[in-house]
Amino acid sequence: MKTGQSLYDEHLDRYMKTVALMKTDRTPVMINGDSFCAKHMGVKLSDFVSNLQLSCDTIFNSVSQLGDVDGCASNYANPLMFSFGLLSHVKLPGKELPDNQLWQVVEAENLNIEDYDTILSKGWNNFLQDFLENRLKLDFNGLKATLDFAPKAAKKFENAGYIAPTSAFMGNVTEHISFGRSLSKFIRDLYKMPDKVEAVLNVIQEEEIAQLKQQLEEVKKNKKQPPIMLGGSCRGASEFFTPKLWERFIWKYMKEATDVAIEAGFKVMFHVDSNWTRDLEYFTAFPKGSCIFESDGITDKEKFLKLLGGRMCFKGDVPAQMLVLATPDEVYNYCTKLIKDFDGTGLILSSGCTIPFNAKVENVKAMVSAATGK
Template identity: 45%
Template sequence: MTVEDYDTILDKGFTPVAMDIVNNRLRDKDIMKKFLAFLDYAPKAAQEWVDHGIVPFCPLVIPLPFDEFTGARTMAKFYKDIFKMPDKVEAALKIRLAEDLEMLRNTIPVVKPVTVFVGGTRSASEFISPKIFERFVWPYLKEMVETIVEMGSYADLHFDANWERDLEYFRALPKGKCIFASDSATNIYKLKEKLGDHMCLKGDVPASLLTLGTPDEVYKHCTKLISEIGPTGYILSQSCSIPPNAKPENISALMAAAQGK
């Protein structure tokens, strides 16, 4: 994404810019073909899980507009844009938000997801000041969550990085309608202290433990979380994603702890 693309977004929306980037500016010229193949297979994959008695938790995924722009523009350049032309950046973010909200209103009634995966990382408070957070992140996050709840789903806040400084903001989100998924950077015990009576908590079995630890270490860590963070209002899970090199016996230990075996 270039500086000139902001004017295109203000004129035509973010989607045309995103499609131009994907189709014409990436090194991998077949990326769209691969992505469409993934989308074609996704409903079949979801149904296979359902056939095995497992309901897909987050079949619908959406990033925060701030994070999407940092990905398209690069993190360093986008942060500079915020200071060089804040009004234009804000206007572009609002346009992208409108597109996102329209997608949610059109898609949630069709997909009927249990939760909608809301992704945030580079918008975390460890990277930006409270002033930037309040103007360029929080209003968009809040409106996306409120729209998801309005349409009948829960918001799964898959928020990597450290959000501890801004946890009080999250009490303004609809009570009992959100899940805060920590990746270990945000301390799950601080989440329990600040938000445990307001939303569900999810996590926090580190990737390092699943990869390098023993089944006994994993099991003890998981049962400790269930006891101290749960047992209610809590979902035991890995931090962010299960790493591809995690030991199968460690995943079995996590599942055994969740099942109380």
């Protein structure tokens, strides 16, 4: 029987070779799930989100029953962490919501026009701390406890042989303002005061790039972690913007952060929700084998293969609705076709974004089985 260390080394080797577009013994398969794991293990969501250790144990126990999984994206759950990046309140099960209702990000106009001037005069991080503490009323002690717990959770999974798909993170800076202002108000700002919005984003980008460089240096000290930065955007696809606005307010910042990570010796995983089909050609700007395109099932895979196949790794993209509504045979057949389409190279099999809360366990197992042959 293989040890946790030997499994970890095997999974990491398979994963990194796949990212580099090299042939491997089989397609790696990743679990991206949190609420699904709670339902799988019979744990109430209200308990799951209020106890870090319970959420870690629940995800671990669920993943260990799904088959020969290479790794997983989540090893604990605290939905309040969304507030940091999205500048929004989060409703929680057991508090604002019923015990088994999924947590919800509440999009509202939390940022106002005057905040743009404050960011320009005081800087992003100075503004952010005051905003989170005094306007969103976040519990900083609870958030600190989450950050302190993260290494312990990661070690539990690592000891069992599961890899984490990324080791560093920088989201697209536009998301802060897009969510904080609300999408409709943000897009209005792009037309009414584009220069001011760009100036604000430049301030945020400069500070977050500096933090990213420090983060990458810290990660380099741990040789066991995959040198991969998680980036991308949950609603930065150009389907939300005109092409000129997209290039100016989305792609420019996304590309700069990616270039910084690549120059530091990291690969970059783009977590890109929504439809990026008409944007795919922009991704040819990055060196072959340097990035991973993580799709949620909406971007056209045929177009991806035509433009980026053999050049960029693809992660995904078993659709959420399939994991909920299809039969295990349908899921298995979809996954085996996906593996065949990529000719066994440059594909990390996974769900399209997060596995839904109400996904069928047998369907998730079918996805894993398609990759492992077990």
